[in-house]
Amino acid sequence: MRLKDKVAVITGGAGGMGLATVERFLAEGAKVIIADFNDATGAKALSDLTAAGFGANARFIKTDVAKEADVAAAVALAVSEFGGLDIIFNNAGVGGAIGPVWELEEAEWDYTFDVLVKGVFFGIKHATRVFREQGRGGSIINTASVAGLSGGCGPLAYSAAKAAVVNLSRASAVQLAPDHIRVNAICPGFILTGLTHPSQKTLEEAGQFMDNMQPWPHHGRGADIAGTALFLASEDSGFVTGEAIVVDGGLTAIGPDLWNRYGTPREATMTKTRLNRGTTGAANTTRELKK
Numbered sequence: 001m002r003l004k005d006k007v008a009v010i011t012g013g014a015g016g017m018g019l020a021t022v023e024r025f026l027a028e029g030a031k032v033i034i035a036d037f038n039d040a041t042g043a044k045a046l047s048d049l050t051a052a053g054f055g056a057n058a059r060f061i062k063t064d065v066a067k068e069a070d071v072a073a074a075v076a077l078a079v080s081e082f083g084g085l086d087i088i089f090n091n092a093g094v095g096g097a098i099g100p101v102w103e104l105e106e107a108e109w110d111y112t113f114d115v116l117v118k119g120v121f122f123g124i125k126h127a128t129r130v131f132r133e134q135g136r137g138g139s140i141i142n143t144a145s146v147a148g149l150s151g152g153c154g155p156l157a158y159s160a161a162k163a164a165v166v167n168l169s170r171a172s173a174v175q176l177a178p179d180h181i182r183v184n185a186i187c188p189g190f191i192l193t194g195l196t197h198p199s200q201k202t203l204e205e206a207g208q209f210m211d212n213m214q215p216w217p218h219h220g221r222g223a224d225i226a227g228t229a230l231f232l233a234s235e236d237s238g239f240v241t242g243e244a245i246v247v248d249g250g251l252t253a254i255g256p257d258l259w260n261r262y263g264t265p266r267e268a269t270m271t272k273t274r275l276n277r278g279t280t281g282a283a284n285t286t287r288e289l290k291k
């Protein structure tokens with residue numbers, strides 16, 4: 001039990017990787033507040049968790065992370081129900097504004113940043129107040145994205161917002177280190193959740209489609225993010241702060257992926273080894289590999 005008697009708030013905890021993390025934290029002995037905008041999925045998550053025997057350690061509170069009072073209430077519920085707070089996972093998210101930059105409306109941009117960035121700020125702010133009062137440190141985990149690390153992994157406004165989450169995490173980590181409050185971000189690659197599962201595809205079809213999106217031979221799952229969140233929440237990561245951990249099956253490791261983009265088949269690069277001696281005048285050599 002790596003989180004025995006720890007108390008966590010998980011925003012966006014009613015679905016996707018948030019719910020996977022709720023389940024994992026509960027299994028590891030934590031008490032969890034599920035703070036989510038969606039009443040229906042929140043109620044369902046709570047009733048499923050109760051049926052699984054976790055009812056005493058889980059609560060749901062309807063929360064809009066873009067509203068400061070809502071986030072403050074979720075944090076206050078952790079304290080009133082479970083006696084304190086040790087971990088906040090600022091994970092709630094949406095796709096936000098999608099389309100050409102010259103067509104995006106101010107309100108669409110604001111909605112994107114309100115949920116994805118301001119919501120994280122509110123979570124950091126209110127958790128920190130409790131952590132500092134308690135005087136025993138704490139762990140803040142923020143969901144960013146690989147979209148926040150380059151321009152080619154997501155919609156424009158979303159990419160900008162997730163980049164902000166990465167640096168908000170780093171800057172907060174620096175400011176809060178003296179209080180033993182760690183702040184880290186997780187940058188998921190493509191993870192099969194309600195957000196990435198297009199309604200015209202079955203879950204299986206969507207999974208198969210996503211299997212091809214990164215070097216790893218199968219798609220990402222909520223449980224992959226939950227495992228990383230558990231590491232960041234637990235003492236195993238006690239010296240890790242200000243970090244943005246990429247969990248993407250090698251999606252960003254492959255970088256520009258030039259060989260693939262310009263049509264060099266994998267076969268051609270994996271069936272022989274070559275020693276290229278450049279323009280030295282010395283001969284190149286090729287060695288065929290045994291099958």
Ligand SMILES: NC(=O)c1ccc[n+]([C@@H]2O[C@H](COP(=O)([O-])OP(=O)(O)OC[C@H]3O[C@@H](n4cnc5c(N)ncnc54)[C@H](O)[C@@H]3O)[C@@H](O)[C@H]2O)c1
Binds near residue numbers: 017018065145190196
């Ligand atoms: N799925 C992916 O491939 C992927 C990749 C990178 C980053 N992310 C990020 O991961 C996080 C979780 O996404 P997911 O894929 O699990 O999606 P999801 O849709 O399955 O879950 C997101 C949850 O957030 C809740 N939510 C949305 N807006 C909210 C608000 N204003 N206040 C409170 N709750 C709100 C939703 O109701 C939902 O339960 C998001 O921040 C998302 O941007 C997802």
